[in-house]
Amino acid sequence: MRNCPPKLACALMLAISAGAALPAFPASSFAAMTTGINDAKRVFTDEVGRQIEVPAQVRRIVTLSPDLTETIYALGLEDRLVGDTNYCDTPAAAKQKPHIGQPLNPSLEAIVALRPDLVLASTSINRRETVDALAKLGIAVYTSNPHTVRGVLASITRMAQVIGADAEGKALVTQLQARLDKLQARLGELPLIHVLFVVWEEPLISIGQNTFIADALRWAGAESIITSHENWPQIGFEEVVRLQPDYILFTTNHGGDRKALDDVRSRPAWRSLRAVELGHVVVSTDEIARPSSGLVDAIEQLARKLHPELFSVQMQGNSSWIGQEIPPYNFGSAAEECGACAR
Amino acid sequence: MRPLTPRRVVGMCMALLFILFVVVVISLRMGAVPISVRDIVTTLFKSAVGRQDEVSSEFALVVFGLRLPRIALGILVGAALATAGASFQALLRNPLADPYVLGVSSGAALGAIVSLIVAPFTPGAIQVAAFAGAAVTIAAVYFLGRRGGQLDSATLLLAGIVSASFLSAVIMFLMTTLSGRDLRGMAFWLMGDLSSAPRVDLRWLYLLLIIAVGSIYTTSSDLNLILTGEQEARHLGVNVNRVKLVVYVSASILTGLAVSVSGAIGYVGLLVPHVMRMLFGTDHRLLIPASAIGGAIIVVAADLLARTIVAPTELPVGAMTAIAGAPVFIYLMRRRVR
Numbered sequence: 001m002r003n004c005p006p007k008l009a010c011a012l013m014l015a016i017s018a019g020a021a022l023p024a025f026p027a028s029s030f031a032a033m034t035t036g037i038n039d040a041k042r043v044f045t046d047e048v049g050r051q052i053e054v055p056a057q058v059r060r061i062v063t064l065s066p067d068l069t070e071t072i073y074a075l076g077l078e079d080r081l082v083g084d085t086n087y088c089d090t091p092a093a094a095k096q097k098p099h100i101g102q103p104l105n106p107s108l109e110a111i112v113a114l115r116p117d118l119v120l121a122s123t124s125i126n127r128r129e130t131v132d133a134l135a136k137l138g139i140a141v142y143t144s145n146p147h148t149v150r151g152v153l154a155s156i157t158r159m160a161q162v163i164g165a166d167a168e169g170k171a172l173v174t175q176l177q178a179r180l181d182k183l184q185a186r187l188g189e190l191p192l193i194h195v196l197f198v199v200w201e202e203p204l205i206s207i208g209q210n211t212f213i214a215d216a217l218r219w220a221g222a223e224s225i226i227t228s229h230e231n232w233p234q235i236g237f238e239e240v241v242r243l244q245p246d247y248i249l250f251t252t253n254h255g256g257d258r259k260a261l262d263d264v265r266s267r268p269a270w271r272s273l274r275a276v277e278l279g280h281v282v283v284s285t286d287e288i289a290r291p292s293s294g295l296v297d298a299i300e301q302l303a304r305k306l307h308p309e310l311f312s313v314q315m316q317g318n319s320s321w322i323g324q325e326i327p328p329y330n331f332g333s334a335a336e337e338c339g340a341c342a343r
Numbered sequence: 344m345r346p347l348t349p350r351r352v353v354g355m356c357m358a359l360l361f362i363l364f365v366v367v368v369i370s371l372r373m374g375a376v377p378i379s380v381r382d383i384v385t386t387l388f389k390s391a392v393g394r395q396d397e398v399s400s401e402f403a404l405v406v407f408g409l410r411l412p413r414i415a416l417g418i419l420v421g422a423a424l425a426t427a428g429a430s431f432q433a434l435l436r437n438p439l440a441d442p443y444v445l446g447v448s449s450g451a452a453l454g455a456i457v458s459l460i461v462a463p464f465t466p467g468a469i470q471v472a473a474f475a476g477a478a479v480t481i482a483a484v485y486f487l488g489r490r491g492g493q494l495d496s497a498t499l500l501l502a503g504i505v506s507a508s509f510l511s512a513v514i515m516f517l518m519t520t521l522s523g524r525d526l527r528g529m530a531f532w533l534m535g536d537l538s539s540a541p542r543v544d545l546r547w548l549y550l551l552l553i554i555a556v557g558s559i560y561t562t563s564s565d566l567n568l569i570l571t572g573e574q575e576a577r578h579l580g581v582n583v584n585r586v587k588l589v590v591y592v593s594a595s596i597l598t599g600l601a602v603s604v605s606g607a608i609g610y611v612g613l614l615v616p617h618v619m620r621m622l623f624g625t626d627h628r629l630l631i632p633a634s635a636i637g638g639a640i641i642v643v644a645a646d647l648l649a650r651t652i653v654a655p656t657e658l659p660v661g662a663m664t665a666i667a668g669a670p671v672f673i674y675l676m677r678r679r680v681r
Contacts, residue, residue, distance in 0.1 A: 052675075084657060100655050105531065105538065107655035109405040110375040127531065129539035136540065137408050 032323060034112070044162050047123075047145040047155060050131075053141045054118050062116040065103045065125045067292035068144065069094045071156055072120075074293035075168045083114045085304045090287075090294065108133055118142060124212075124291055144291070148215040149299070152291045153177060158251060176296045180219060183303055186310060192223040193306050195282075196245040196275075199289070204235045213289050222304040236267055243274065247280040257283050257305070282306065347626050355623060360637040363418070366640050369646045370414050375655040415545055416537050417646045417660075418639040419552055420605045421615075425599040425638025426556050428612025429630055430594045431481075433566040434587060435488075436681050437496050439676070441613035442477070442598040445499075446506030448609070450480025451602035452533060453510050456517055459529075464645070464649025466543050470551075474599030480506055481595055535608035535661020537646050551600055555593040556635055562586045563627035570625065608661045611638050617675055 038054045062083040063069040069088040072081050078093065085103050100110040106134040113117060116139060121131050124144040134141045144163050146152040147265045153173045162171020197213060198203045207213045208228040217224055217324040225243045226233060248262050248270075261281040275281065282305045287298035304311045372380055390403075422589045428441040454476020455469045461585060462468045484506050488499030518529055531541075541548065565586045568576040573583050601608065618631040645663040652658070 102656045105659075107375040107650070107657055108538070109409045110655040112404045112409065114375040127539075129531075133539055164345045260362055 012051045026239075032086075041087060042162075044142070044158075046142045046162075047158070048143045050141070050143065051163075052118075052133065052142055054142040055163055056164060058117040060114065060116045061118050061120065061163065062100060062111055062114055063088065063120045064100070064106060064130065065120075065122040066094075067088065067124070067294075068120040068122055068185060069097075070290065070292040070294050071159065073077075073159055075163075075165060077163060077165055077168065079334050080163070082116060083111065108137075111138070113139065115305055118162065120144065122291065145221070145312065146212050146291045147210055148212055149219050149295065151215075152212055152295055155291070156293060164184075173292060175224035176293060179296055179300065179304075183219065183295075183300060186305065187221045187303065190221055190307065190310070192218065192221060193246045194225050195222045195247040195306075196226070196240055196243075197249045198225050198251075200233060204237060205232050205239070207231070208233055212295070216288055216295055216299050217249075217302075219307060220299045222249075222302070222306055241273065245275050247282055248273070248275050249302075250281070250283045251286055251289055347624075347629055352629050352632070355629060356632050356636060359633060359640070361461045361604070363636055363640045364642050366647070367414055367418075368641055370417075371410050373647060373651055374410060375650070377401065378406065379662070387419050392430070412545065412572055413646065415549075416540070416604060417643040418602045420537070420546055421642030422556065422610060422635040422640035423552055423638070423642070424603040424611040424642070425615035425634040426559060426631060427594040427597040428638075429600070429616035429627070429634040430559050430566070430590045431612070434590050434594075435485075435494060435499060435572055435628060436570060437499060438615070440503075440599075441501055441610075441616075442594075443607060443609040443612060444507075445481065445484050445503035446510060447477045447484070447503075447595065448607040449507045449510035449514070450476040450593060451599045452476070452607050453514055453517075454479075456514055456598070457605050458530065460517065460633055464585055467547075470522045470543065470599060472599075472604045473603035474596050474619055475580055476604070477598040478592065478595040480510065480647055481591060485591075518578070531659060533605040534659035535664065536607045536659040537605050537642075537649075538657055541604040546592050548600060550605065551596065554630070555596045557599070558589055560628075560631050562589055563631050567625075568591070568625040601611070606659075606661060608642065608664055610664045610672060611641055613615060613640055614668050614675075 005257075017122045023036055037288055041053045042056060043051060043053050044053055059080055061072060061080050063072060063081065064085060064089045066085065067085045070090050072078060073091050073094065081094075083098045083100045084094055085106065086329070087103060088099075090099070098110075098114065100114070103105045103122075104127060108130070111134065119134055119139055119141045121141055123143060126231045131141050131143055142159060144155040144159065146155045153176055156176075157169045157173050160172070176187070195217060197207050199207060199215065206226045206228075206235065207224055208226065208231045209224065210229065211231050214224045219315060225240075225245045226235060232308045248264065260283045261276070261279055264276050264281055270276055280300070284302050284305075285298050287294035288302065368380070368383075372378055383658055386403065386406060390407075424442060427447075431440040431442065431447075432438055440450075451473040454472035457476075458465075458468045458472030484499065484502045485494075485531060487502035487506070489493055490498050511594070514533070525587065565576065565581045565583075568579055568581050569583060569586065577583050598612075615638045616630065616634045619630055619637050623629050624635055640662065641664070644665065646660045649658040649660045649663045
């Protein structure tokens with residue numbers, strides 16, 4: 001200290017504080033610049049209670065999760081979709097859009113560079129920090145937060161309104177609702193089948209009652225045996241043995257029903273379950289874990305698998321039923337990410 | 344070794360600041376959105392002369408709204424961690440001491456998480472809680488690390504490692520009891536992440552950084568003497584207890600500051616002071632400022648890599664520093680043994 005004057009310390013501090021002064025550059029002033037002046041603004045409240053302001057016509061949309069991308073395509077608004085995530089694989093055309101990274105850790109600057117009028121986020125997969133950061137930059141972010149199948153439909157309606165495509169939203173939701181009603185009429189008062197929904201195997205993770213997946217199961221005439229309040233509870237296998245589900249339900253990272261059954265039968269603990277002995281192992285598409293328009297396809301498919309007797313009888317009377325409502329695009333091979341998405 | 348003159352200290356610091364400047368410019372230029380140096384210069388010029396409306400908006404948003412604040416955060420975190428590391432190493436007379444290894448980062452992280460549960464929307468609460476967590480942890484590790492009234496190097500490190508794993512377990516427990524949405528953010532934050540801007544104004548955090556680094560700097564000649572032994576320093580007229588108090592409190596503030604905004608970024612506090620010692624010698628009058636600037640350089644550079652190598656997806660910066668830092672740590676450790 002003796003031969004080292006305090007001036008040095010001061011110089012150092014000045015250098016550092018010079019760095020501190022720069023980020024004080026007002027981000028809000030850019031917000032005014034990113035959006036046109038001529039457009040009339042519309043104000044909405046999103047599903048997590050944030051106020052957002054969007055132009056009368058939303059022309060540039062960025063989606064932060066695969067289910068939202070799918071919904072945009074189902075609404076027929078893909079021309080306005082300027083960016084999506086690396087995970088967006090349904091429909092296949094979504095893979096060709098510019099990507100902004102993964103849903104959990106997207107590149108904020110990649111989003112900004114796409115000059116979106118509206119960013120769509122989902123509580124099921126995105127981080128609050130991402131939404132906060134974008135909002136701070138003056139970008140309108142609508143966060144969807146459905147907990148039920150009806151909630152998913154309401155969310156689609158709402159997002160269509162925010163985009164300024166009310167008619168498209170109404171048409172899609174009416175069609176989806178009609179299919180659900182039809183299914184419900186068919187299932188009638190049938191007792192619910194008790195299923196174990198497997199999100200992840202090691203460790204064993206299932207779904208809680210407050211998830212839209214649990215609700216989707218009810219629409220398909222089934223019920224999750226897990227009654228946790230957490231969304232993605234980790235389950236001890238003893239609990240599964242005690243509860244003895246009627247069916248075990250996997251998502252597509254297992255291949256087909258046959259492969260999943262063989263797989264489960266090769267494992268000592270699982271083999272002893274009554275459902276496995278009876279061969280009651282079913283694989284659903286990834287769509288069951290995505291709160292999008294494709295969820296209704298997944299519900300229909302699952303209902304057919306869980307209640308085959310009901311549908312085979314009906315099919316003889318009305319053989320066109322199965323082929324009647326073909327999804328607008330092919331949900332062939334969904335990606336492995338499903339487990340990750342659902343979490 | 345040449346005597347340490349003020350001139351030499353300033354010269355070295357200027358050289359390091361120049362390197363930091365270069366790294367900052369590269370960081371401003373590179374990212375998921377390609378931007379040339381010329382664009383940056385013209386933008387800076389246009390904003391400086393008040394012709395801001397000519398600047399393309401998303402470009403300005405990317406450079407000034409996103410990259411610059413993130414770089415500023417990186418400088419803050421790097422300087423805080425490296426200075427804390429250098430002070431812990433001096434005070435504990437242990438070259439392997441650092442906020443991460445001693446469990447102080449975990450203590451700060453636990454404090455921050457508790458504050459997020461108890462008072463999620465109080466600005467500054469997370470910083471105070473992180474500081475409290477850091478201070479309590481370093482005190483506990485210090486007392487656990489003593490044997491027969493003496494600070495034992497191996498015992499101290501073991502105490503730090505045990506504290507870190509205990510605190511991590513408590514964090515895991517707390518995280519599993521939180522709702523899904525909070526958990527995702529926190530899992531990222533625990534890895535060390537600069538992508539989310541802090542809720543408090545950066546200028547307050549910088550002020551805190553300057554005060555804490557300044558306080559440690561005032562003790563740097565005393566730290567030089569303490570390095571030779573506490574008894575010896577006492578005989579030479581150093582108020583050892585006062586120095587210890589100042590440095591522990593300041594280093595805890597620095598750790599709490601860094602962890603509260605970026606999570607636990609490892610190895611910066613350990614390696615940067617080592618490298619600076621190899622370059623400039625062990626005199627703390629140079630080592631403290633050099634470590635602060637060096638830490639800033641390393642974190643900004645690591646975050647640049649984290650942002651760009653798998654763009655547009657971003658990696659947590661803590662993963663980058665650990666991948667690069669762990670092998671260097673082993674190299675340094677083995678060199679020391681021989």
